[in-house]
Amino acid sequence: MAMTLELKTLSLQSAAQEKADLLLVLVPQAEAGQQQEPKTQAAENEGAAALRQLLQQAQQSGDFEPAKLGNQLALYSVAQVAARKVLLLGVAQARPAQLCKAIEGVAAQLRQKGVKKAVVLALGDAAQDDAAVQALARALSAAAYCYRHTKPSEPEVSLQKIVLGVASKARAQAAFEQALGVAAGIALARELGNLPANHATPTRLAQTARELAKAKGISVKVHAQRELERLKMGAFLAVAQGSAQPPQLIELHYQGAPKTQPPVVLVGKGVTFDTGGISIKPAAGMDEMKFDMCGAASVLGVFQALARLQPRINVVGLVPATENMPGGKAVKPGDVVTSMSGQTIEVLNTDAEGRLILCDALSYAARFKPSAVIDIATLTGACVIALGGVRSGVFASDDALAQALLQAGEAAQDLGWRMPLDDDYGQGLKSAFADMANVAGREAGAVTAAKFLQKFAGDWPWAHLDIAGTAWKSGNAKGATGRPVGLLMHYLLGLATAQAAEAAPQRKPASPGGQTSKAGKKPAKSPPTSKARTAAKRT
Ligand code: BES
Ligand code: MN
Ligand code: ZN
Secondary structure (H helix, E strand, C coil): CCCEEEEEECCHHHHHHCCCCEEEEEECHHHHHHHHCCCCCCCCCHHHHHHHHHHHHHHHHCCCCCCCCCCEEEEECCCCCCCCEEEEEECCCCCHHHHHHHHHHCHHHHCCCCCCEEEEEECHHHHCCHHHHHHHHHHHHHHCCCCCCCCCCCCCCCCCEEEEEECCHHHHHHHHHHHHHHHHHHHHHHHHHHCCCCCCCHHHHHHHHHHHCCCCCEEEEEECHHHHHHCCCHHHHHHHCCCCCCCEEEEEEEECCCCCCCCEEEEECEEEEECCCCCCCCCCCHHHHHHHHHHHHHHHHHHHHHHHHCCCCEEEEEEEEEEECCCCCCCCCCEEEECCCCCEEEECCCCCCHHHHHHHHHHHHHHHCCCEEEEEECCCHHHHHHHCCCCEEEEECCHHHHHHHHHHHHHCCCCEEECCCCHHHHHHHCCCCCCEECCCCCCCHHHHHHHHHHCCCCCCCEEEEECCCCCEECHHHCEECCCCHHHHHHHHHHHHHHHHHHHCCCCCCCCCCCCCCCCCCCCCCCCCCHHHHHHHHCC
């Protein structure tokens, strides 16, 4: 993407002098009171005075209410202001989640034809801390994203440059740079997720991984069919056998810390299209099953961010990638397959394929003696019903890991919610013909899927993120969200900081974005999406 996001120290005065197509002024409610105060400083130029007066009058008249999140007032050709258009935007208390929402609300104006350069001036509290700066940087990057790969007729966003103006560039710099790295990862995850399944094939995902491996600290291995057979990944291969596309197990390594430090292993579900296989899905909304590789996309997105940010940590990324197709060679209901772990699985429903490819990747993770394993998967329609598109399901065998992931989600505005793993939930997975079945009954489907995975999780802290509801949006805003790259990166960067502090206890490194926020998010009040319908229909 061509858009660059730049951080700059800006006052009202210097912001008024910035030549731009749009001057977006973020006004927190606290700032409203301050604007009433007559300015004592004599050095203020006409531009600053003009903006100050504008803010005052707009609020006094009631035309603009900064306390109302997303409230807007647009003005053209304001005297003494160099920008063509001035847009006042209310950001209420300027909490990170509010800043994100407010920016989302003006994304269309940022992408408007003819807007090449935008200056975003964060007044007072609007950039009060690292969390606010990061929220702004992420939201502004996201606002500039536009899918064009298979729609070249889509007019290119003309936006080339956004200047984010804050009171002190020096103070905000580290948090800003971090957010840009994360934003690059989110953008890659969105783009891969959005690509149609005839483009984003397993082979193409492997190619993307190879490109990522050109960066410092990153290496890649791709295991093809023969190697998967040698590894005895019978569950993964059973899913792949119905597809004409060759399966790929992508293995990425990022080394930012000494080799002796055990890595975090990320495992991403890479079903590039999920027809359901012989247990075929209904036609309505099936196109959305191209998003069934969003777990994989998030792992690749994390590696993109690691490449940019180079934190002191070791990470392994594993992506089993395949299609799930029906056909003469496809796995059938009742078939029994032997997983890499040696445990046998009766495939009662070929549409429960995600767990079949993940279980072998989880077994493979053992060889890295990981400090933690986290799998990320669009695993169950049941999770969409349980949590919708607001929070990802967080399952974890380890309370500390669960807490760390939930906190990272809060900090990154990429929320999760802890789900249970009581052993009783696993009862339904019993099989008369194998060590386990791949499905249980209809009840608590997201939990029984997690219980299945847990049988392969090994002795280290393990977490499973069910992102079926959060990885993409349905309806007229259909598209991948890039979640949970933000959550994962916050977790990993926090870990890097903690490990550095352990190694050198005398120094206390700053941790940008460590703040949490209460995000009082409302669920969308739209009619049931095709995603919800598809999810609800499955029996
Ligand atoms: N990829 C789907 C899960 C899914 C469905 C995500 C709808 C988002 C929206 C997964 O492979 C699947 O088909 N799961 C089945 C499991 C069932 C057969 C136990 C499901 O959720 O219906
Ligand atoms: Mn499926
Ligand atoms: Zn699936």
